[in-house]
Amino acid sequence: MVAYQVMGKTRIKDPAMCPHCFRTAAGHESIIKNFGLRNMDDGTTRVQSWCRDCRKRITGGNVQ
Numbered sequence: 001m002v003a004y005q006v007m008g009k010t011r012i013k014d015p016a017m018c019p020h021c022f023r024t025a026a027g028h029e030s031i032i033k034n035f036g037l038r039n040m041d042d043g044t045t046r047v048q049s050w051c052r053d054c055r056k057r058i059t060g061g062n063v064q
């Protein structure tokens with residue numbers, strides 16, 4: 001089951017799953033550590049869709 005926990009304008013999908021390597025993370029701490037968050041144009045904050053490792057591979061290490 002996927003739940004969206006809304007804290008102000010932050011929406012955290014829990015658990016999160018990377019569509020690239022299928023890594024999952026459950027719980028805010030683990031999600032933020034393994035995936036990170038990003039600010040959307042509409043002012044909300046969401047979980048990154050790809051995990052940090054996959055983004056690192058694509059961007060060559062420039063992960064925010």
Ligand SMILES: [Zn+2]
Nearest residue numbers: 018021051054
């Ligand atoms: Zn991944």
